[in-house]
């Protein structure tokens with residue numbers, strides 16, 4: 001579409017040849033337009049490529065180079081090998097490579113976002129100059145949002161469900177973000193969400209949601225901007241306190257359970273006292289068994305042992 005007016009009208013038998021050339025032109029143009037997109041983040045250093053590289057046999061003296069933004073604002077201008085203009089907004093932040101004419105910006109600011117253009121003119125004589133190339137470069141600037149802060153506030157709870165207000169907020173990013181929410185990976189619609197823009201053109205985003213949680217669910221809040229995303233997940237718990245729904249858990253339960261525990265402990269103690277005697281009938285054979293056990297049971301088993309020995313003899 002963009003290259004239609006530039007294409008010469010195809011005539012007669014040369015139609016196909018012309019079409020081929022036209023397609024090639026379009027392809028290369030499309031490729032160039034597609035390729036000249038630069039993405040960067042606030043505070044970083046970025047290089048915007050130009051469309052021409054000055055061969056080592058020549059020098060910048062024979063050229064005029066203009067870097068402009070949005071075709072209206074001149075960022076930087078070179079003529080006869082010297083910088084003749086630099087926009088105040090780019091002062092101390094920009095440099096141009098004198099060979100490949102790359103425009104370096106460091107540190108990048110949000111206002112640098114936009115479409116740039118590199119225009120190169122070659123001087124043949126003092127009166128005669130021609131445009132070598134003229135190409136746009138798009139600079140996409142992004143600033144990272146903070147990791148979303150998700151907070152919950154229980155507004156009401158019953159045995160079946162917990163009603164809560166979920167809030168998600170993230171700040172200090174660029175460009176304008178989109179906020180989304182997921183309940184067990186299922187997309188949810190925020191009851192309310194808003195974006196505020198500060199004087200620095202950084203955005204803050206907040207979302208608010210009312211939920212009726214009937215079982216534990218995982219919740220994710222995601223903030224998306226310019227192909228990037230920051231998200232936070234957490235488990236929303238149904239804060240249930242209805243273990244025994246019919247009988248209210250009273251002292252009866254506690255006393256009943258303590259009686260059970262006490263009698264169990266009692267049984268163990270009794271068993272512990274009774275058990276050594278039973279063990280003795282076996283331990284008598286082993287001379288070096290536990291001292292206490294041996295002491296307690298030396299008398300009765302000895303006789304039995306003797307009797308058994310005598311009987312066997």
Ligand SMILES: *[C@@H]1O[C@H](CO)[C@@H](O)[C@H](O)[C@H]1NC(C)=O
Pocket residue numbers: 047049050097100101102
């Ligand atoms: C231009 O040259 C610089 C080094 O001088 C290099 O880092 C940069 O990648 C070059 N850019 C292009 C588009 O060739």
Ligand SMILES: *[C@@H]1O[C@H](CO)[C@@H](O)[C@H](O)[C@H]1NC(C)=O
Pocket residue numbers: 070072114
């Ligand atoms: C670029 O220029 C056009 C018209 O010249 C204007 O409508 C647009 O707002 C400008 N964009 C920026 C980012 O300055």
Ligand SMILES: *[C@@H]1O[C@H](CO)[C@@H](O)[C@H](O)[C@H]1NC(C)=O
Pocket residue numbers: 088091092
């Ligand atoms: C650029 O740097 C010079 C010298 O370091 C300083 O005097 C000037 O104020 C700076 N300009 C801007 C716009 O920061």
Ligand SMILES: *[C@@H]1O[C@H](CO)[C@@H](O)[C@H](O)[C@H]1NC(C)=O
Pocket residue numbers: 113114115138139140141175176
């Ligand atoms: C950044 O610049 C690009 C290219 O001009 C434009 O499409 C985009 O809308 C700009 N982004 C913002 C947030 O202004």
Ligand SMILES: *[C@@H]1O[C@H](CO)[C@@H](O)[C@H](O)[C@H]1NC(C)=O
Pocket residue numbers: 149150151
């Ligand atoms: C998250 O938000 C809560 C309530 O606004 C605040 O108290 C807390 O400090 C925030 N946490 C972080 C990490 O920003």
Ligand SMILES: *[C@@H]1O[C@H](CO)[C@@H](O)[C@H](O)[C@H]1NC(C)=O
Pocket residue numbers: 184185218
């Ligand atoms: C949600 O999706 C992620 C990755 O897509 C997966 O690892 C996770 O198990 C999913 N969780 C649930 C509850 O489906």
Ligand SMILES: *[C@@H]1O[C@H](CO)[C@@H](O)[C@H](O)[C@H]1NC(C)=O
Pocket residue numbers: 191210
């Ligand atoms: C919030 O969403 C719930 C359901 O998700 C809906 O019942 C309620 O009316 C909504 N409230 C507002 C203010 O949009």
Ligand SMILES: *[C@@H]1O[C@H](CO)[C@@H](O)[C@H](O)[C@H]1NC(C)=O
Pocket residue numbers: 171172196197198199203204
């Ligand atoms: C965005 O959030 C930051 C940090 O919480 C705060 O300092 C700033 O004032 C907020 N900006 C706007 C426009 O709300």
Ligand SMILES: *[C@@H]1O[C@H](CO)[C@@H](O)[C@H](O)[C@H]1NC(C)=O
Pocket residue numbers: 160161163212214
């Ligand atoms: C929340 O869910 C429970 C159980 O499904 C229901 O009884 C209750 O009315 C719901 N509350 C709201 C505010 O929708």
